[in-house]
Amino acid sequence: MGSIPESESNGTNNAMIPIIDLAPFTSPSPSPSSSSPPSDASAGARLRAAQDLVRACREVGFVYIKNHGVPQDELDRAFAMSKQFYDLSTEEKMKAPHPPGWAVHRGYSWPGLEKVSGALSEKTDEKWVRKLREVQDYKESYEVGSEDNPDQPNVWPPPEVLPAWRPFMTSFYWTCFETAKHILRALAVGIGLEDENHLLAYHSGHYNQLRLLHYPPLPAEAVEAGMFARMPAHTDWSTMTMLFQDDCGGLQVESPTVAGEFIDVAPIPGTCVVNVGDLLMRWSNDYLKSTSHRVQLPPRQDRHTGDERLTRARYSIPYFVSTDPDTVIECLTRGEQAEYEPITQREYAAMRARMQY
Numbered sequence: 001m002g003s004i005p006e007s008e009s010n011g012t013n014n015a016m017i018p019i020i021d022l023a024p025f026t027s028p029s030p031s032p033s034s035s036s037p038p039s040d041a042s043a044g045a046r047l048r049a050a051q052d053l054v055r056a057c058r059e060v061g062f063v064y065i066k067n068h069g070v071p072q073d074e075l076d077r078a079f080a081m082s083k084q085f086y087d088l089s090t091e092e093k094m095k096a097p098h099p100p101g102w103a104v105h106r107g108y109s110w111p112g113l114e115k116v117s118g119a120l121s122e123k124t125d126e127k128w129v130r131k132l133r134e135v136q137d138y139k140e141s142y143e144v145g146s147e148d149n150p151d152q153p154n155v156w157p158p159p160e161v162l163p164a165w166r167p168f169m170t171s172f173y174w175t176c177f178e179t180a181k182h183i184l185r186a187l188a189v190g191i192g193l194e195d196e197n198h199l200l201a202y203h204s205g206h207y208n209q210l211r212l213l214h215y216p217p218l219p220a221e222a223v224e225a226g227m228f229a230r231m232p233a234h235t236d237w238s239t240m241t242m243l244f245q246d247d248c249g250g251l252q253v254e255s256p257t258v259a260g261e262f263i264d265v266a267p268i269p270g271t272c273v274v275n276v277g278d279l280l281m282r283w284s285n286d287y288l289k290s291t292s293h294r295v296q297l298p299p300r301q302d303r304h305t306g307d308e309r310l311t312r313a314r315y316s317i318p319y320f321v322s323t324d325p326d327t328v329i330e331c332l333t334r335g336e337q338a339e340y341e342p343i344t345q346r347e348y349a350a351m352r353a354r355m356q357y
Contacts, residue, residue, distance in 0.1 A: 016256060016263060018056045019271065023067040024049045025182040047189060054190030054288070057276050060256045061291030064271040068242075069179040072270075075244055075317075078172050078212075082315055085142060085162060086214040096157040098143070102353040105209065106143045107155030111216070112136040138228040139215045139295075144169045146206040151325065169210065176319040177205040180242060183274060184321070187240075191284065193332070202323040203239065207345070209322070215250070215295065215314040223297050223311070230314075231295035233262075237352040238277035238320040245273065248314040250298040253291055264299060279323060279348065282340045285331045322349070 024045040056063035085093065090110070098109045145152045147170060156166045184200045193199070215230055222228045230250060245251060245267050252262035253275070265273055281290035298312055323329070325346035331338040 017060055017062050017064060017253070017265060018052065019064040019066060019268070020049060020053050020056060021067055022049060022053075022065050022069070022182060022186065025186050026067055026069040026179070046186075050186040050188075050190035052190075053183075053186050057187070057190075057288045059289070060253070061289035062253045062265060062273060062275045062293070064268055065183070065242075065274050066271045068272045069182055070175055070244075070272070074172060074175055077168065078244075078317055079246065079315055081162075081165065081168060082142075082212040082214065082317065085157075085165065085212070086140065086216075086315075088161070092157070092161050093140075095161055096142070096155045099155065102350075104152055105353065106145060106152055109141045109143070111138050111140050136228055137231055138218050138223075139213060139231060141214070142212045144173055144210040144212075145208065146173065149206045152207075152209075169212075173208070173210045173319075174205070176210060176242060177208060177321075179272075180205075180208070180240075180319070180321045183240065183242070187280075187288075191287070191332070199239075202327045203321060204324050207322045207324055209238075209320040211318045211320065213314075213316045213318065215311070217310045217313050220297055220309040220311055230297070233292045233294040235290045235292055236275065236277040236320060237279065237349055238322045239280045239283075240277050240321050241275050242319040242321065243273040243275070243316060244318075245316040246314060248298045248312050250295045250314055251293065251316075252296055253293040256289075256291075262294065262296075265293070277320070277322075278352075279329050279345060282343070282348075283329050283332055285333060285336055286339050325349070 024042065053063060053065075093108050093110070096107045098105070098107045145154060147154060159166070180203070181200055184203060185196045188196045188199045195201075218228060223230065233254070243251075247267050247269075249264065249266060251265040251273070253265050255261040255263050275293065276288045276290045278290045280288055295314070298314060323345045325344065327345050328342050329340075329345060329348070330342035331340075
Protein backbone atom coordinates (compact mmCIF):
# COMPACT_ATOMS: atom_id res chain seq x y z
CA MET A 1 0.00 0.00 0.00
CA GLY A 2 1.06 3.58 -0.61
CA SER A 3 3.05 5.42 2.01
CA ILE A 4 1.84 8.51 3.82
CA PRO A 5 4.32 11.37 3.41
CA GLU A 6 5.76 12.78 6.61
CA SER A 7 4.69 16.26 5.50
CA GLU A 8 1.07 15.11 5.54
CA SER A 9 1.16 14.15 9.22
CA ASN A 10 -0.28 16.36 11.95
CA GLY A 11 2.24 17.05 14.67
CA THR A 12 -0.41 18.02 17.25
CA ASN A 13 -1.60 14.41 17.14
CA ASN A 14 1.84 12.83 17.59
CA ALA A 15 1.88 12.36 13.80
CA MET A 16 -0.57 9.47 14.25
CA ILE A 17 -3.57 10.74 12.30
CA PRO A 18 -2.66 11.27 8.63
CA ILE A 19 -4.05 13.83 6.21
CA ILE A 20 -5.17 12.40 2.88
CA ASP A 21 -5.76 14.49 -0.22
CA LEU A 22 -8.94 13.25 -1.93
CA ALA A 23 -8.49 15.52 -4.96
CA PRO A 24 -7.82 12.58 -7.36
CA PHE A 25 -11.41 11.47 -6.62
CA THR A 26 -13.14 14.83 -6.16
CA SER A 27 -11.53 16.76 -9.02
CA PRO A 28 -13.61 16.88 -12.23
CA SER A 29 -12.94 13.84 -14.41
CA PRO A 30 -13.09 13.77 -18.20
CA SER A 31 -16.65 14.03 -19.51
CA PRO A 32 -18.27 10.79 -20.75
CA SER A 33 -18.20 12.16 -24.31
CA SER A 34 -14.46 12.78 -24.16
CA SER A 35 -12.37 10.51 -26.39
CA SER A 36 -9.43 10.78 -23.99
CA PRO A 37 -9.26 8.02 -21.35
CA PRO A 38 -7.98 8.88 -17.87
CA SER A 39 -4.20 9.24 -17.98
CA ASP A 40 -1.88 6.78 -16.29
CA ALA A 41 -0.88 9.64 -13.98
CA SER A 42 -4.45 10.32 -12.84
CA ALA A 43 -5.14 6.59 -12.41
CA GLY A 44 -1.95 6.30 -10.38
CA ALA A 45 -2.91 9.29 -8.23
CA ARG A 46 -6.29 7.73 -7.49
CA LEU A 47 -4.69 4.45 -6.50
CA ARG A 48 -2.14 6.14 -4.22
CA ALA A 49 -4.81 8.27 -2.52
CA ALA A 50 -7.04 5.20 -2.08
CA GLN A 51 -4.23 3.08 -0.64
CA ASP A 52 -3.19 5.87 1.74
CA LEU A 53 -6.80 6.19 2.90
CA VAL A 54 -7.13 2.47 3.55
CA ARG A 55 -3.78 2.36 5.31
CA ALA A 56 -4.97 5.08 7.70
CA CYS A 57 -8.26 3.23 8.25
CA ARG A 58 -6.32 0.06 9.05
CA GLU A 59 -3.76 1.57 11.37
CA VAL A 60 -5.70 4.32 13.14
CA GLY A 61 -9.34 4.16 12.05
CA PHE A 62 -9.34 7.97 11.78
CA VAL A 63 -8.07 10.23 9.01
CA TYR A 64 -8.19 13.89 8.01
CA ILE A 65 -9.37 14.44 4.44
CA LYS A 66 -8.66 17.60 2.48
CA ASN A 67 -10.23 18.48 -0.88
CA HIS A 68 -13.25 16.51 0.33
CA GLY A 69 -15.69 18.27 -1.98
CA VAL A 70 -18.08 20.00 0.44
CA PRO A 71 -17.98 23.71 -0.50
CA GLN A 72 -16.66 25.91 2.29
CA ASP A 73 -19.50 28.43 1.91
CA GLU A 74 -22.05 25.66 2.51
CA LEU A 75 -20.14 24.48 5.57
CA ASP A 76 -19.95 28.02 6.93
CA ARG A 77 -23.70 28.42 6.47
CA ALA A 78 -24.41 25.06 8.12
CA PHE A 79 -22.44 26.08 11.22
CA ALA A 80 -24.07 29.53 11.27
CA MET A 81 -27.55 28.03 11.03
CA SER A 82 -26.73 25.45 13.70
CA LYS A 83 -25.74 28.26 16.08
CA GLN A 84 -28.90 30.14 15.13
CA PHE A 85 -31.01 27.11 16.07
CA TYR A 86 -29.26 26.52 19.40
CA ASP A 87 -29.59 30.19 20.30
CA LEU A 88 -33.39 29.74 20.25
CA SER A 89 -35.29 29.39 23.50
CA THR A 90 -35.95 25.87 24.78
CA GLU A 91 -39.63 26.40 24.00
CA GLU A 92 -38.85 27.14 20.34
CA LYS A 93 -36.43 24.21 19.99
CA MET A 94 -38.99 21.87 21.54
CA LYS A 95 -41.34 22.55 18.63
CA ALA A 96 -39.31 19.88 16.79
CA PRO A 97 -38.77 17.30 19.57
CA HIS A 98 -37.05 13.94 19.20
CA PRO A 99 -39.83 11.32 19.20
CA PRO A 100 -40.17 9.16 22.35
CA GLY A 101 -38.08 6.00 22.47
CA TRP A 102 -35.19 4.78 20.37
CA ALA A 103 -36.77 3.69 17.08
CA VAL A 104 -36.90 7.10 15.34
CA HIS A 105 -33.79 9.27 15.67
CA ARG A 106 -34.82 12.68 14.30
CA GLY A 107 -35.43 16.22 15.48
CA TYR A 108 -34.14 17.96 18.59
CA SER A 109 -32.57 16.06 21.51
CA TRP A 110 -32.15 18.15 24.65
CA PRO A 111 -29.28 17.77 27.16
CA GLY A 112 -29.55 14.48 29.05
CA LEU A 113 -31.92 12.73 26.62
CA GLU A 114 -29.27 10.73 24.80
CA LYS A 115 -26.60 8.68 26.55
CA VAL A 116 -23.79 7.66 24.23
CA SER A 117 -21.99 4.43 25.02
CA GLY A 118 -20.40 1.47 23.32
CA ALA A 119 -22.90 -0.93 24.88
CA LEU A 120 -25.13 -3.33 22.97
CA SER A 121 -28.67 -4.14 24.01
CA GLU A 122 -27.80 -7.65 25.12
CA LYS A 123 -27.10 -5.97 28.46
CA THR A 124 -30.69 -5.36 29.52
CA ASP A 125 -30.31 -5.48 33.29
CA GLU A 126 -32.33 -2.48 34.49
CA LYS A 127 -29.92 -1.73 37.32
CA TRP A 128 -26.99 -1.71 34.89
CA VAL A 129 -28.81 0.62 32.50
CA ARG A 130 -29.65 3.04 35.33
CA LYS A 131 -26.00 3.02 36.37
CA LEU A 132 -24.95 3.78 32.78
CA ARG A 133 -27.18 6.87 32.70
CA GLU A 134 -26.16 8.28 36.10
CA VAL A 135 -23.70 10.65 34.42
CA GLN A 136 -25.54 12.73 31.83
CA ASP A 137 -24.05 13.69 28.47
CA TYR A 138 -24.19 17.49 28.48
CA LYS A 139 -24.92 18.17 24.84
CA GLU A 140 -27.86 18.79 22.52
CA SER A 141 -28.35 17.65 18.95
CA TYR A 142 -30.63 17.81 15.94
CA GLU A 143 -30.95 14.89 13.50
CA VAL A 144 -31.83 15.17 9.80
CA GLY A 145 -32.31 12.41 7.23
CA SER A 146 -33.63 11.83 3.75
CA GLU A 147 -37.21 12.88 3.18
CA ASP A 148 -37.66 9.50 1.45
CA ASN A 149 -36.64 7.34 4.41
CA PRO A 150 -39.85 5.54 5.42
CA ASP A 151 -38.39 4.31 8.72
CA GLN A 152 -37.13 7.66 10.02
CA PRO A 153 -39.51 10.55 9.20
CA ASN A 154 -37.95 13.96 9.70
CA VAL A 155 -39.12 16.27 12.45
CA TRP A 156 -38.92 19.93 11.38
CA PRO A 157 -39.34 23.22 13.26
CA PRO A 158 -42.39 25.18 12.08
CA PRO A 159 -41.43 27.48 9.17
CA GLU A 160 -42.10 30.57 11.27
CA VAL A 161 -39.38 29.52 13.74
CA LEU A 162 -36.56 29.15 11.18
CA PRO A 163 -37.85 29.58 7.60
CA ALA A 164 -34.58 28.52 5.90
CA TRP A 165 -33.88 25.50 8.15
CA ARG A 166 -35.71 22.75 6.29
CA PRO A 167 -34.74 23.68 2.71
CA PHE A 168 -31.08 24.27 3.58
CA MET A 169 -30.60 21.17 5.74
CA THR A 170 -32.33 18.99 3.14
CA SER A 171 -29.94 20.28 0.48
CA PHE A 172 -26.87 20.08 2.73
CA TYR A 173 -27.69 16.44 3.56
CA TRP A 174 -27.30 15.52 -0.12
CA THR A 175 -24.19 17.68 -0.55
CA CYS A 176 -22.53 15.60 2.17
CA PHE A 177 -23.58 12.38 0.46
CA GLU A 178 -21.78 13.44 -2.73
CA THR A 179 -18.54 13.53 -0.72
CA ALA A 180 -19.42 10.22 0.92
CA LYS A 181 -19.68 8.65 -2.55
CA HIS A 182 -16.11 9.67 -3.35
CA ILE A 183 -14.84 8.21 -0.07
CA LEU A 184 -16.71 4.93 -0.57
CA ARG A 185 -15.20 4.61 -4.04
CA ALA A 186 -11.72 5.36 -2.70
CA LEU A 187 -12.14 2.75 0.03
CA ALA A 188 -13.18 0.12 -2.53
CA VAL A 189 -10.14 0.90 -4.68
CA GLY A 190 -7.80 0.89 -1.67
CA ILE A 191 -9.14 -2.42 -0.37
CA GLY A 192 -8.59 -3.91 -3.82
CA LEU A 193 -12.19 -4.62 -4.83
CA GLU A 194 -12.61 -5.12 -8.57
CA ASP A 195 -15.50 -2.65 -8.85
CA GLU A 196 -14.90 0.76 -7.28
CA ASN A 197 -18.69 1.11 -6.86
CA HIS A 198 -18.98 -2.14 -4.88
CA LEU A 199 -19.49 -0.43 -1.49
CA LEU A 200 -21.46 2.47 -2.93
CA ALA A 201 -24.00 0.06 -4.43
CA TYR A 202 -25.26 -0.71 -0.91
CA HIS A 203 -25.68 2.99 -0.02
CA SER A 204 -28.66 4.67 -1.69
CA GLY A 205 -28.13 7.74 0.49
CA HIS A 206 -31.60 7.56 2.02
CA TYR A 207 -30.42 5.97 5.27
CA ASN A 208 -27.67 8.35 6.33
CA GLN A 209 -27.94 10.80 9.19
CA LEU A 210 -26.90 14.44 9.40
CA ARG A 211 -26.39 15.53 13.00
CA LEU A 212 -25.91 19.07 14.26
CA LEU A 213 -24.25 18.98 17.68
CA HIS A 214 -23.91 21.67 20.32
CA TYR A 215 -21.99 21.33 23.57
CA PRO A 216 -23.16 24.26 25.73
CA PRO A 217 -20.76 25.94 28.15
CA LEU A 218 -20.67 24.37 31.59
CA PRO A 219 -18.34 24.52 34.58
CA ALA A 220 -15.16 22.63 33.78
CA GLU A 221 -15.13 21.31 37.33
CA ALA A 222 -18.45 19.48 36.72
CA VAL A 223 -16.83 17.44 33.94
CA GLU A 224 -13.56 16.93 35.81
CA ALA A 225 -15.47 15.65 38.86
CA GLY A 226 -17.51 13.22 36.75
CA MET A 227 -20.86 14.94 37.36
CA PHE A 228 -21.38 15.39 33.61
CA ALA A 229 -19.77 14.03 30.45
CA ARG A 230 -19.38 15.70 27.07
CA MET A 231 -19.51 12.47 25.04
CA PRO A 232 -18.12 9.22 26.48
CA ALA A 233 -15.88 6.84 24.56
CA HIS A 234 -17.74 4.88 21.89
CA THR A 235 -17.55 3.58 18.35
CA ASP A 236 -20.00 4.57 15.60
CA TRP A 237 -22.60 2.13 14.32
CA SER A 238 -22.43 3.20 10.71
CA THR A 239 -20.31 2.34 7.67
CA MET A 240 -18.29 5.49 8.28
CA THR A 241 -18.60 8.99 9.72
CA MET A 242 -17.60 12.31 8.19
CA LEU A 243 -17.10 14.99 10.85
CA PHE A 244 -16.83 18.75 10.44
CA GLN A 245 -15.77 20.52 13.64
CA ASP A 246 -15.29 24.11 14.75
CA ASP A 247 -12.02 25.41 16.22
CA CYS A 248 -12.85 24.59 19.84
CA GLY A 249 -11.24 21.17 20.13
CA GLY A 250 -12.03 18.38 22.57
CA LEU A 251 -12.37 15.39 20.22
CA GLN A 252 -10.05 12.51 21.11
CA VAL A 253 -9.41 9.09 19.58
CA GLU A 254 -7.91 6.03 21.22
CA SER A 255 -4.22 5.73 20.46
CA PRO A 256 -3.35 3.11 17.85
CA THR A 257 -0.26 2.17 19.84
CA VAL A 258 -1.32 2.38 23.52
CA ALA A 259 -4.63 0.79 24.49
CA GLY A 260 -6.75 3.03 26.72
CA GLU A 261 -4.75 6.17 25.92
CA PHE A 262 -6.51 8.93 23.96
CA ILE A 263 -4.93 11.52 21.68
CA ASP A 264 -6.36 14.82 20.46
CA VAL A 265 -7.94 15.16 17.03
CA ALA A 266 -7.17 18.85 16.72
CA PRO A 267 -9.27 20.88 14.26
CA ILE A 268 -7.47 21.48 10.96
CA PRO A 269 -9.09 24.11 8.71
CA GLY A 270 -10.22 22.83 5.31
CA THR A 271 -10.45 19.19 6.35
CA CYS A 272 -13.09 16.80 7.51
CA VAL A 273 -12.35 13.94 9.86
CA VAL A 274 -13.41 10.50 8.64
CA ASN A 275 -13.60 7.43 10.84
CA VAL A 276 -14.49 3.82 10.20
CA GLY A 277 -17.79 2.63 11.70
CA ASP A 278 -18.66 -0.77 13.15
CA LEU A 279 -20.44 -1.95 10.01
CA LEU A 280 -17.40 -1.35 7.81
CA MET A 281 -15.16 -3.08 10.35
CA ARG A 282 -17.47 -6.12 10.34
CA TRP A 283 -17.82 -5.99 6.55
CA SER A 284 -14.04 -5.92 6.10
CA ASN A 285 -13.59 -8.71 8.68
CA ASP A 286 -11.53 -6.40 10.93
CA TYR A 287 -9.28 -5.34 8.03
CA LEU A 288 -10.41 -1.76 8.73
CA LYS A 289 -10.61 -0.44 12.28
CA SER A 290 -13.59 1.12 14.10
CA THR A 291 -11.80 3.12 16.77
CA SER A 292 -13.16 4.31 20.10
CA HIS A 293 -13.41 8.10 20.41
CA ARG A 294 -14.83 10.67 22.82
CA VAL A 295 -15.30 14.39 23.46
CA GLN A 296 -13.57 15.80 26.53
CA LEU A 297 -12.93 19.27 27.85
CA PRO A 298 -11.42 21.40 25.08
CA PRO A 299 -7.67 21.94 25.56
CA ARG A 300 -6.81 25.45 26.81
CA GLN A 301 -10.24 26.73 25.80
CA ASP A 302 -11.84 27.40 29.19
CA ARG A 303 -13.06 30.91 29.85
CA HIS A 304 -13.41 32.41 33.32
CA THR A 305 -16.47 33.91 34.96
CA GLY A 306 -15.31 35.18 38.30
CA ASP A 307 -13.70 32.21 40.04
CA GLU A 308 -15.44 29.66 37.82
CA ARG A 309 -13.94 28.13 34.67
CA LEU A 310 -16.55 27.65 31.96
CA THR A 311 -15.93 25.59 28.85
CA ARG A 312 -16.35 27.19 25.46
CA ALA A 313 -19.42 26.21 23.46
CA ARG A 314 -18.50 23.59 20.84
CA TYR A 315 -20.28 22.95 17.55
CA SER A 316 -19.71 19.98 15.26
CA ILE A 317 -21.51 18.37 12.32
CA PRO A 318 -21.14 14.60 11.92
CA TYR A 319 -22.61 12.85 8.88
CA PHE A 320 -23.16 9.14 9.44
CA VAL A 321 -23.07 7.07 6.26
CA SER A 322 -25.06 3.83 6.48
CA THR A 323 -26.05 1.04 4.14
CA ASP A 324 -29.67 0.49 3.25
CA PRO A 325 -31.28 -1.21 6.27
CA ASP A 326 -31.77 -4.72 4.91
CA THR A 327 -28.22 -4.99 3.57
CA VAL A 328 -26.60 -8.09 5.05
CA ILE A 329 -23.21 -7.18 6.47
CA GLU A 330 -20.92 -10.18 6.07
CA CYS A 331 -17.28 -10.81 5.26
CA LEU A 332 -16.31 -9.24 1.91
CA THR A 333 -13.57 -11.78 1.23
CA ARG A 334 -14.81 -15.18 0.13
CA GLY A 335 -13.06 -18.14 1.67
CA GLU A 336 -11.77 -16.11 4.63
CA GLN A 337 -12.71 -17.16 8.16
CA ALA A 338 -15.46 -14.70 9.19
CA GLU A 339 -14.97 -12.95 12.54
CA TYR A 340 -18.66 -12.03 12.80
CA GLU A 341 -22.03 -13.62 12.11
CA PRO A 342 -23.93 -11.93 9.23
CA ILE A 343 -26.24 -9.13 10.42
CA THR A 344 -28.38 -6.52 8.71
CA GLN A 345 -27.83 -2.82 9.24
CA ARG A 346 -31.35 -2.62 10.68
CA GLU A 347 -30.59 -5.29 13.31
CA TYR A 348 -27.25 -3.78 14.32
CA ALA A 349 -28.60 -0.22 14.57
CA ALA A 350 -31.46 -1.44 16.79
CA MET A 351 -29.01 -3.13 19.17
CA ARG A 352 -27.09 0.12 19.57
CA ALA A 353 -30.00 2.59 19.58
CA ARG A 354 -31.87 0.80 22.38
CA MET A 355 -29.05 1.63 24.75
CA GLN A 356 -28.87 5.34 23.93
CA TYR A 357 -32.46 6.51 24.29
